Amino acid sequence: MSNSKALLVIDVQAAMFDEADPVVQGEALLQKIKSLIAKARQNGHPVIYIQHTEGAGTPLEQGSNGWEIHPSIAPLQGDAIVEKLTPDSFYETQLHLLLQEMGVKELILCGMQTEVCVDTTCRSAFSHGYSVTLVSDAHSTWHSPQLQAGQIISHHNHVLRLFATVAGEEEIWTGGA
Incomplete structure (x- = not known):
């Protein structure tokens, strides 16, 4: 299968939505990502899920309920799932090899956590030679002691323009991005 574009869904796991x-x-994020997944599938582009793993006893412990991809956007049979241990989806994973085998040259990024895994993966994808689009309204985070989540998201949408085209969900696969 050869596709020039792929949708990368980063760390949208059940624990991220803990009550x-x-x-x-979170609900708005899931709706945007559902739309992106549907559009990717309609256009014949692969959807690749990134799944973060942490140690025993943590919310993202491998095999735990929190570690699972959120059920509302669960992978379909045949979708690739790449497990990672660091914020970089490429570091010590099979992601780059998988993308090369698929013929992917362009990545559409969405998911969590804006200032950690989304940021790091965006920069790494750029460094690996991919054309990157960051979906500006389809990544999220938590408030920090210094900044509200919206400020963090806005800041990263601005900074990551050095590494990616930044476009809203409605613009993806419509000619805008």
Whole structure:
């Protein structure tokens, strides 16, 4: 299968939506990502899920309920799932090889966490030679002691323009991005 574009869904796992401390605007995020996945599939582009793994006893412990991809955007049979241990989806994973085998040259990025895994993967994809589009309204995070989540997202949408085209979900696969 050869596709020039692929959708990378980064760390949209059940633990990120825990009722005690859910990601900011989580339901809206899931709706945007559902739309992106549907559009990718309609256009024949692969959807690749990135799944972060942490140690035993953590919310993202491999095999735990929190570690699972969020059920509302669950992978279909045949979708690739790449497990990672660091914020960089390329570091010590098979992602680059998988993308090369698929003939992917362009990546559309969405998911979590804006200032960690989304940022790092965006920069790494650029460094690996991919054309990158960051979906400006389809990544999220939590408030920090210094900044509100919206400020973090806005800041990263601005900074990551050095490494990616930044476009809204409605612009993806419509000619705008």
